Amino acid sequence: GQNIDQPTEMTATEGAIVQINCTYQTSGFNGLFWYQQHAGEAPTFLSYNVLDGLEEKGRFSSFLSRSKGYSYLLLKELQMKDSASYLCAVDNDKIIFGKGTRLHILP
Amino acid sequence: ETGVTQSPTHLIKTRGQQVTLRCSSQSGHNTVSWYQQALGQGPQFIFQYYREEENGRGNFPPRFSGLQFPNYSSELNVNALELDDSALYLCASTMTAGGGETQYFGPGTRLLVL
Numbered sequence: 001g002q003n004i005d006q007p008t009e010m011t012a013t014e015g016a017i018v019q020i021n022c023t024y025q026t027s028g029f030n031g032l033f034w035y036q037q038h039a040g041e042a043p044t045f046l047s048y049n050v051l052d053g054l055e056e057k058g059r060f061s062s063f064l065s066r067s068k069g070y071s072y073l074l075l076k077e078l079q080m081k082d083s084a085s086y087l088c089a090v091d092n093d094k095i096i097f098g099k100g101t102r103l104h105i106l107p
Numbered sequence: 108e109t110g111v112t113q114s115p116t117h118l119i120k121t122r123g124q125q126v127t128l129r130c131s132s133q134s135g136h137n138t139v140s141w142y143q144q145a146l147g148q149g150p151q152f153i154f155q156y157y158r159e160e161e162n163g164r165g166n167f168p169p170r171f172s173g174l175q176f177p178n179y180s181s182e183l184n185v186n187a188l189e190l191d192d193s194a195l196y197l198c199a200s201t202m203t204a205g206g207g208e209t210q211y212f213g214p215g216t217r218l219l220v221l
Contacts, residue, residue: 033210042109042197042212043150087149094163095140095199095210097149 002026004098006088011104012078020073020101022088033089034062034073037100043087046073080105109211111136111200119219120188128183128216132200139181140210141173144195156181193220 003025012018024032031050035043049055049064049071061074073086085100110133120126132139138157142150152165156175170186179200185192199212 035212042215044109045209045211048209089149094152094155094165095142096152097142099147099149 002090002096004088004090004096006086006098006101008099009102009104011106013106014078014080016078017074017076018078018103020075020086020088020103022071022073022098024069024071024088024090026090026092026096028092029066030091030093032064032071033087033091033095034071035087035089037085037087039084048091075103078105080107109213111198111211111213113198113213113216115216116214117217117219119221121221122188122190124188125184125186126188126218128196128218129180130182130198130200130213131180132198132211132213133202134179136179136200136202136211138201139175139179140199140201141181141183142197142199143167144197144215146194150197153183188220190220193218
């Protein structure tokens with residue numbers, strides 16, 4: 001079967017760092033996406049990891065371990081606008097999404 | 108701006124009716140995927156088209172069908188609408204660049220079935 005797990009909700013403070021974890025078990029694997037989705041809006045592409053390791057893009061970084069079926073999204077210097085849902089999705093010729101992690105940022 | 112547009116933005120239908128949703132992506136985006144997203148859930152894969160052929164399908168019944176056209180537009184058709192079909196419908200187009208897949212979503216069509 002296909003299974004993607006991520007926490008339902010997380011809370012962090014403005015200016016802090018937060019790590020959102022994602023574990024997956026899928027029948028195939030080409031790569032892993034992270035998306036940001038604000039309420040009422042479409043998902044916005046953040047990253048796509050194919051190889052193991054950490055990829056950094058400004059305040060956002062994404063890590064992948066294929067052998068462990070594990071990824072995380074790291075958000076640094078949190079801003080209020082980072083309050084959103086973060087979706088982990090596996091690419092195995094079709095894109096399978098997790099249910100998303102709703103991130104709340106406190107001032 | 109992702110360059111992916113969808114129409115209409117909102118739609119209200121009644122049970123049993125049929126609906127057609129449209130998506131237009133950028134030139135060169137050969138792959139288009141459609142998703143259904145219920146409130147508070149992640150998007151669920153419906154199907155994917157590559158160069159006008161369906162090349163992947165999720166767990167949706169045959170009353171969900173699609174088309175992709177040479178001008179990089181596509182359609183999602185849903186027959187015999189059910190109340191549970193009420194959701195946000197997203198299309199996403201893919202352009203392979205630099206060895207990675209970058210998938211861009213349109214703004215979505217919010218469908219309400221009464």
